[in-house]
Amino acid sequence: MSVQELGARVGALTGRARDDLALLVGHRSVADPRQYPDQGCRQAAEAVARLFAAEGFAEVRLLDTPDGSRAVFGHRPGPPGAPTVLLYSHYDVQPPLDEEAWRTPPWTLTERDGRWYGRGAADCKGNIVAQLTALRALGDRLPVGVKVICEGSEEQSTGGLSAFVRAHPDLLRADSVLVCDTGNAEAGLPTATTHLRGSLHLTMTVSALSGPVHSGTFGGPAPDPLNALIALLAPLHNAAGDTTVPGVADDGRWQGADYPAERYRRDAGILPGVGLAGSGTPADMLWARHALTVVGIDCPAVVGSAPAVQAAVRAKLNVRIPYGSDVDVLWKALRTHLEASAPWNVRVEFADVNRSQPFRSATEGPAYAALATAMEQAFGRPMTTVAQGGSIPVCVALQETFPDAEIMLIGVEEPRCLIHAPNESVDPSEIERTALALALFLRAGAGGRS
Numbered sequence: 001m002s003v004q005e006l007g008a009r010v011g012a013l014t015g016r017a018r019d020d021l022a023l024l025v026g027h028r029s030v031a032d033p034r035q036y037p038d039q040g041c042r043q044a045a046e047a048v049a050r051l052f053a054a055e056g057f058a059e060v061r062l063l064d065t066p067d068g069s070r071a072v073f074g075h076r077p078g079p080p081g082a083p084t085v086l087l088y089s090h091y092d093v094q095p096p097l098d099e100e101a102w103r104t105p106p107w108t109l110t111e112r113d114g115r116w117y118g119r120g121a122a123d124c125k126g127n128i129v130a131q132l133t134a135l136r137a138l139g140d141r142l143p144v145g146v147k148v149i150c151e152g153s154e155e156q157s158t159g160g161l162s163a164f165v166r167a168h169p170d171l172l173r174a175d176s177v178l179v180c181d182t183g184n185a186e187a188g189l190p191t192a193t194t195h196l197r198g199s200l201h202l203t204m205t206v207s208a209l210s211g212p213v214h215s216g217t218f219g220g221p222a223p224d225p226l227n228a229l230i231a232l233l234a235p236l237h238n239a240a241g242d243t244t245v246p247g248v249a250d251d252g253r254w255q256g257a258d259y260p261a262e263r264y265r266r267d268a269g270i271l272p273g274v275g276l277a278g279s280g281t282p283a284d285m286l287w288a289r290h291a292l293t294v295v296g297i298d299c300p301a302v303v304g305s306a307p308a309v310q311a312a313v314r315a316k317l318n319v320r321i322p323y324g325s326d327v328d329v330l331w332k333a334l335r336t337h338l339e340a341s342a343p344w345n346v347r348v349e350f351a352d353v354n355r356s357q358p359f360r361s362a363t364e365g366p367a368y369a370a371l372a373t374a375m376e377q378a379f380g381r382p383m384t385t386v387a388q389g390g391s392i393p394v395c396v397a398l399q400e401t402f403p404d405a406e407i408m409l410i411g412v413e414e415p416r417c418l419i420h421a422p423n424e425s426v427d428p429s430e431i432e433r434t435a436l437a438l439a440l441f442l443r444a445g446a447g448g449r450s
């Protein structure tokens with residue numbers, strides 16, 4: 001079958017891809033039981049398992065992972081001696097956030113101006129559908145073994161699948177891994193993601209009093225935990241906006257393709273007249289340097305607040321770590337600063353500390369060459385590479401567990417998808433071309449000798 005014929009088969013499967021995606025988007029699979037009942041995740045996992053079982057995966061099952069989530073695993077063995085490809089995706093999603101900001105219902109796949117809208121339409125349910133479409137187009141003609149793993153808590157940074165991979169190395173062992181959870185630099189431009197930043201998430205509590213006290217009767221000498229928190233966090237950025245954790249060098253320069261400031265401003269939605277933070281270029285700041293963000297603070301909300309000094313406050317911090325730096329070194333330096341600089345000896349405690357190292361994908365082996373060929377055939381343009389500022393911790397677990405496997409990242413999540421934001425969408429032709437690239441890659445033997 002020629003590339004064109006295979007492409008036509010993929011194209012004819014678009015209606016089914018849309019039906020599958022509508023089914024998956026309909027499950028509210030936010031893996032946070034504090035916000036959403038577990039039922040949404042369970043139903044999504046069962047739906048994914050049924051869909052892969054229908055594509056010749058005799059052995060499909062749900063794996064319980066240590067963080068309480070479930071991953072879907074399937075295996076379709078290849079001919080004797082054939083290489084095995086592991087296809088990764090995740091079925092859990094971010095919450096819709098501000099539901100009022102959605103122009104279409106977040107849990108109903110809706111077409112608008114040629115794009116399909118819904119939470120998870122791109123990240124990562126669109127990638128699940130691209131994998132299914134590739135397998136459907138190929139039918140029984142597979143020269144390789146295929147394993148699928150569809151994670152159930154990727155968006156929560158709770159590390160369930162990473163721990164599972166390390167504890168059960170044989171189940172997921174493969175010669176190459178396609179992590180389908182990234183996307184093209186722009187729609188139509190085939191792109192492999194080569195670098196991911198690592199991440200550190202933590203919650204810190206600052207406490208000083210046994211209970212809140214009146215700010216008139218006691219305010220002044222009372223050690224205010226909110227003031228202490230502000231004093232601890234303020235030195236972590238300089239006036240330019242660079243992240244400045246004492247003891248951590250942060251002057252990296254990005255060596256790969258540039259990210260022009262104008263495009264970055266547009267993609268990020270920076271308001272006119274507002275400047276960019278940091279002393280490097282957008283590419284330096286995004287891919288070669290640390291980025292510390294205070295993602296939440298627990299203290300009284302403005303409405304309902306009383307004139308009082310609080311007993312304790314809490315903040316959640318997230319630090320992104322560039323390739324070449326070490327998350328453990330960063331964490332030690334940050335912790336030392338926060339503990340040693342606490343004003344008035346207020347108590348500083350840490351909880352929910354999650355760490356993942358930065359990642360660099362394979363770019364030299366035969367599977368990477370086969371992927372580059374398949375992407376070029378599917379999109380009609382040579383494949384390019386980018387880095388991503390986000391983190392996919394399971395990549396590090398897979399690399400450490402299978403040091404010989406070639407791990408590569410592609411997918412349907414181009415910048416217009418607005419993943420993690422209201423009005424997430426996917427371009428159906430990105431699903432189609434990504435599915436064709438996957439099918440061509442598998443059909444060519446995934447770069448292995450078979």
Ligand SMILES: [Zn+2]
Pocket residue numbers: 090123124154181
């Ligand atoms: Zn994702």
